[in-house]
Structures are given as structure tokens and as C-alpha cells.
Amino acid sequence: xxxxxxxxxxxxxxxxxxxxxxxxxQEVGALKQQLxxxxxxxAAYTHHIAVNQEIVHxxxxxxxxxxxxxxxxxxxxx
Numbered sequence: 549x550x551x552x553x554x555x556x557x558x559x560x561x562x563x564x565x566x567x568x569x570x571x572x573x574q575e576v577g578a579l580k581q582q583l584x585x586x587x588x589x590x591a592a593y594t595h596h597i598a599v600n601q602e603i604v605h606x607x608x609x610x611x612x613x614x615x616x617x618x619x620x621x622x623x624x625x626x
Contacts, residue, residue, distance in 0.1 A: 549574070549613040553583070557621040562589045570617075577607030579617060596620045 550571050555563045573579045576597060584590055596603050598618040599611065611617070 549611075551579070551611050551613075551615045551617050553579070554616065554618040556618060557623065559590065559593060559595060559619050559621055562593065563587050574611055575607065576604055576609040576611065576617075579611065580607065583619075590619075594622055 550569050551573060552567060553570055554567045555565065560566050570579060570582065573582060576599070580597070596619075598604065598620055599609065599615055601616070601618075603620075
């Protein structure tokens with residue numbers, strides 16, 4: 549199983565990439581832990597997680613093969 553993780557805004561600077569593929573992750577909480585291990589500086593930034601363009605708040609949210617997971621920093625606009 550593979551999910552595609554997209555980094556947006558300042559988080560692209562933290563990860564030094566716009567996207568990565570992550571293998572064998574089944575829940576959002578496990579993905580968060582893996583990303584924090586891989587990119588410890590993420591802990592300093594508030595961000596939301598969207599799966600297939602829908603914000604999710606539950607760490608138990610089950611991911612499926614091919615899901616697109618986006619890390620979204622706070623934004624402002626007008």
C-alpha cells in the first residue's frame with residue numbers, strides 16, 4: 549500500500565520537497581508519527597491534514613492505497 553503525501557506552503561521548506569510516497573501506512577496517526585521522525589522540524593508548525601481534499605481530524609482515519617494526503621499550514625487570504 550502506498551499513499552502520496554503533499555507538503556504545502558512553509559512545510560515544503562521543512563521537508564525540502566513538495567511530495568513523497570509513503571509505503572505501508574494504514575492510519576493518519578501512524579503517518580504523522582513517521583513524518584515527525586523523518587522531518588522533526590514539522591513539530592514546530594501547526595498544520596491540518598487532508599485526505600483526498602477533505603480535512604480529517606481523527607488519527608484513526610484509515611488510509612487506502614493511492615490516497616493523497618496533504619499537509620496544510622494555516623493560511624490567510626482575502
